[in-house]
Amino acid sequence: MKRSALPRWLRAGLALAAVLLLTLSGPYGTIHTVGAGTQGAVAGSAFNVSASGKVLEPTQGAYTGVFRPPAPLEVAPLATLESLDSYRSVTQKTPAIIMWFQAWERYRGNTFRVEECNAVIDRGAIPLISWEPWDPLDRSKDANYQLAKITAGVHDDYIREWAQDVQLVDGPVMLRPMHEMNGAWYPWNGTVNGNTPEDYIAAWQHIHNIFAAEGVTNVTWVWSINCLSQPNTPYNSFGAYYPGDAYVDWTSISGYNWGTSTPQSGWEAYSSIYEFSSGPLEYLKTKPKPILLSEFGSVSNGGDKAAWLTDAYSRIKADNRIKGVVYYDKREAQRGEQDWQAASTWQSWRAYRRVMADPYWLAGTAGTLPGSTLGFSAP
Numbered sequence: 001m002k003r004s005a006l007p008r009w010l011r012a013g014l015a016l017a018a019v020l021l022l023t024l025s026g027p028y029g030t031i032h033t034v035g036a037g038t039q040g041a042v043a044g045s046a047f048n049v050s051a052s053g054k055v056l057e058p059t060q061g062a063y064t065g066v067f068r069p070p071a072p073l074e075v076a077p078l079a080t081l082e083s084l085d086s087y088r089s090v091t092q093k094t095p096a097i098i099m100w101f102q103a104w105e106r107y108r109g110n111t112f113r114v115e116e117c118n119a120v121i122d123r124g125a126i127p128l129i130s131w132e133p134w135d136p137l138d139r140s141k142d143a144n145y146q147l148a149k150i151t152a153g154v155h156d157d158y159i160r161e162w163a164q165d166v167q168l169v170d171g172p173v174m175l176r177p178m179h180e181m182n183g184a185w186y187p188w189n190g191t192v193n194g195n196t197p198e199d200y201i202a203a204w205q206h207i208h209n210i211f212a213a214e215g216v217t218n219v220t221w222v223w224s225i226n227c228l229s230q231p232n233t234p235y236n237s238f239g240a241y242y243p244g245d246a247y248v249d250w251t252s253i254s255g256y257n258w259g260t261s262t263p264q265s266g267w268e269a270y271s272s273i274y275e276f277s278s279g280p281l282e283y284l285k286t287k288p289k290p291i292l293l294s295e296f297g298s299v300s301n302g303g304d305k306a307a308w309l310t311d312a313y314s315r316i317k318a319d320n321r322i323k324g325v326v327y328y329d330k331r332e333a334q335r336g337e338q339d340w341q342a343a344s345t346w347q348s349w350r351a352y353r354r355v356m357a358d359p360y361w362l363a364g365t366a367g368t369l370p371g372s373t374l375g376f377s378a379p
Contacts, residue, residue: 047096047126047364053172053218054249055126057290057323062316064361065097065128065326067295081119087329090343091356093363097174099128099294099326104145104158105135112165121171124365128174128222128294128326131162134187142187147199151206159207163214172218176294177207179224180254181241190236197240204243223248224294227255227273227280238283251287253280254295256328260302261338267303270312281319290323297328297340305344306351313355325361327352 047063048056068087088094098120104110120127133145133155149155166173178188181200190197204223211219223243229236242248255273258265274281274293284291293316298308316322331339343349355361 047172049172055172055174055220057250058362061360061362062322063096063292063324064091064093064356064363065099065125065292065324066095066329067099067101067326068329069100081123084123084125090349091353093356093361094123094365095125096362096364097128097324097326098123098125099130099176101130101132103136104131104133104155105138105141108135108137110158112162114165114168117169117171117173121169124363126172126174126364127169128176130179130224130294131175131177132186133178139187142193145187146193147188147190147195147203150203151199153206156210159210160214163211163216166211166216166219167214169218172220174220174222174250176222176224176252178204179252179294180226182229182236182238183226184230184236190240191231197235200241201243205247208243208247220249221247222250222252222292222294223289224252224254224292225280225284227253238280242287245288248287248289250292250323251284251289252292252294253284255280255293256295256340257298257303257308258301258338259299261299262334270308270315275315281321285321291321292324292326293322294326295328296325297342299338299340300345300348301338304347306347309342309348309351309355313361317358317360 048058050056066084066087068083070083084095084098102108102110117127133150135141135144145155166175178186178200180186181188181190183189184192187193187195188200188203189195190200208221225238225241229238234240253274257268257270257273259267276282281291296312298305298312313325316325327342328340329342331337331341331344342352
């Protein structure tokens, strides 16, 4: 793929520098062009983006986000975004962040997809990619992705190709490599696959350094823990994996209320998942980084999901360190059947829609100003 000296999104932004205060009216509300490093000038506008292209925390409110398959990559390499449009019909808001997963295995759609990222940006949202060094359907290949091999350069060509292609995107990209590293279910955990937590830090820094060497500026690095460590030992603690402030832009957490959907789980309030002593939020607040709940949701099994959502979002709003929430809007089977979808019941849909009506939850736009990725609007 042909690469220009400057990414197209940055060239477009420079071309619009003379009209940074221009306000236009669009079909989804008032659309503003805003200067990099500033926030939209109207209540509810979404993004705060640095001059280099990193996503910063909003000065007010928190970003709303969603993982909602099949968009954009879960089914086919060029899947449509129709499911995201239907999500907007549930909430009456376009998500500010759209998350999906990509594995490193070559047979699992592992290449960076500029077109899909631009399609997300055309919806007025920012892509958040959970980037996973494994083959999720063939665990016999785990040894290929041992952390020491990443640091030794075995995958450098692949990582460098991603770094080069990210620069072709018409806006910022949030990248979440090797998430939930404190969980032994992933081969990048420091207690499995011949790894140590120190290996994880070295691998993260190695990936980051390749992007820096390629001159990539429009990537926002999201370091993401699981709400509980497995095994729950000091060796496998949250802090054992932190790569350092210079290598992280946002911190984040995965945490779910599984209810009674599995034999091993029970109904848990938001506070018991996130807010307990020595828990994930307490730890992340020791870091000078904004916090994202990057995988978040509840089932209906065993309790009142509508009340759970109302309580959870109320607590999040009261916590000014949490600057974004990505709802895991999927029905799936893991050790049972779980329906995480916000609209899994009429009551939960109504509760979620009421929550999202609050302008505190910042939306993207349903479309952007032609030629610019810096146009945002009120929901």
